Amino acid sequence: xxxxxxxxxxxxxxxxxxxxxxxxxxxxxxxxxxxxxxxxxxxxxxxxxxxxxxxxxxxxxxxxxxxxxxxxxxxxxxxxxxxxxxxxxxxxxxxxxxxxxxxxxxxxxxxxxxxxxxxxxxxxxxxxxxxxxxxxxxxxxxxxxxxxxxxxxxxxxxxxxxxxxxxxxxxxxxxxxxxxxxxxxxxxxxxxxxxxxxxxxxxxxxxxxxxxxxxxxxxxxxxxxxxxxxxxxxxxxxxxxxxxxxxxxxxxxxxxxxxxxxxxxxxxxxxxxxxxxxxxxxxxxxxxxxxxxxxxxxxxxxxxxxxxxxxxxxxxxxxxxxxxxxxxxxxxxxxxxxxxxxxxxxxxxxxxxxxxxxxxxxxxxxxxxxxxxxxxxxxxxxxxxxxxxxxx
Numbered sequence: 200x201x202x203x204x205x206x207x208x209x210x211x212x213x214x215x216x217x218x219x220x221x222x223x224x225x226x227x228x229x230x231x232x233x234x235x236x237x238x239x240x241x242x243x244x245x246x247x248x249x250x251x252x253x254x255x256x257x258x259x260x261x262x263x264x265x266x267x268x269x270x271x272x273x274x275x276x277x278x279x280x281x282x283x284x285x286x287x288x289x290x291x292x293x294x295x296x297x298x299x300x301x302x303x304x305x306x307x308x309x310x311x312x313x314x315x316x317x318x319x320x321x322x323x324x325x326x327x328x329x330x331x332x333x334x335x336x337x338x339x340x341x342x343x344x345x346x347x348x349x350x351x352x353x354x355x356x357x358x359x360x361x362x363x364x365x366x367x368x369x370x371x372x373x374x375x376x377x378x379x380x381x382x383x384x385x386x387x388x389x390x391x392x393x394x395x396x397x398x399x400x401x402x403x404x405x406x407x408x409x410x411x412x413x414x415x416x417x418x419x420x421x422x423x424x425x426x427x428x429x430x431x432x433x434x435x436x437x438x439x440x441x442x443x444x445x446x447x448x449x450x451x452x453x454x455x456x457x458x459x460x461x462x463x464x465x466x467x468x469x470x471x472x473x474x475x476x477x478x479x480x481x482x483x484x485x486x487x488x489x490x491x492x493x494x495x496x497x498x499x500x501x502x503x504x505x506x507x508x509x510x511x512x513x514x515x516x517x518x519x520x521x522x523x524x525x526x527x528x529x530x531x532x533x534x535x536x537x538x539x540x541x542x543x544x545x546x547x548x549x550x551x552x553x554x555x556x557x558x559x560x561x562x563x564x565x566x567x568x569x570x571x572x573x574x575x576x577x578x579x580x581x582x583x584x585x586x587x588x589x590x591x
Contacts, residue, residue, distance in 0.1 A: 239477020259468035265423035268445020286510025287351035323532020526568035530561025
């Protein structure tokens with residue numbers, strides 16, 4: 200017999216569960232993100248249609264990428280784009296193209312193979328960004344390259360989703376539709392750049408005039424949600440919109456004031472995204488197509504490591520740093536779930552299991568990436584400094 204709990208009680212129990220899992224992750228030194236996802240899977244029957252959890256998760260993911268966007272001014276983003284496009288194309292070929300060929304080799308039709316390739320393509324931006332922050336690796340040499348790859352994938356993945364939805368719905372997806380989608384992305388970015396250069400040029404001066412911190416919260420989160428919502432309204436990803444909203448404010452002098460206001464709200468709502476992510480995965484009964492699943496998981500890891508090892512070198516990283524970057528890109532997440540939702544039957548079940556395994560394995564590889572890189576290339580030797588004793 201299922202008991203319907205009051206929404207307020209349910210929300211309180213979820214927050215207490217998130218608190219306990221976060222506390223447990225610190226004690227056992229285990230990534231909290233994995234525990235949140237498993238928590239969502241366990242409670243999937245009760246929370247899969249919970250609108251409050253879904254809304255909180257949307258806010259969390261939007262604020263995460265809004266804060267990421269603050270780190271990228273237009274000039275910096277342009278410099279990264281010039282450097283990352285060869286590595287980004289390599290990622291498309293290895294992660295999406297090769298996975299598609301593997302699916303074709305197992306007898307799937309072209310549409311299903313493309314869907315499987317789409318599920319295997321994009322690294323989880325939210326999981327990777329959260330781990331970079333949790334493990335204090337934001338200042339590492341490879342982090343700029345990792346974030347550049349994530350941004351490239353966030354531009355490609357919505358196009359793949361649109362194509363899949365267009366074909367899967369049975370309607371004709373013409374070449375014109377693809378051009379319209381690309382034009383929307385360019386238009387959204389152009390508007391963000393224009394607003395950043397004109398409207399938000401003296402935004403820091405305006406912030407100085409707002410004494411009440413509550414009003415700052417309303418203003419900044421309102422900007423992030425509104426631009427993320429505009430992206431959704433245009434048929435794009437809210438993640439892309441939120442990133443561009445952060446980029447609009449990246450030109451102001453003192454970014455710290457914006458971050459100090461938004462970070463507490465992000466930290467409160469972001470765990471809800473991972474819980475909701477877990478509720479969206481239907482594991483079903485048994486493991487369908489286990490050999491295909493195993494092949495895809497293994498190749499997914501190899502592909503991202505190659506994107507790091509080869510693409511990282513193209514980007515200008517050292518061999519050791521490139522390996523560390525590749526090992527940090529293996530987690531799959533939100534885009535994989537969105538693409539998997541287009542599937543039906545056993546393909547959908549297999550895709551759900553793949554996402555859980557790839558997310559877990561990717562987080563583990565992220566955790567041990569520095570140690571693995573040290574084992575392969577050795578630890579970096581600290582530079583000796585000649586210290587002179589005063590008076591000698």
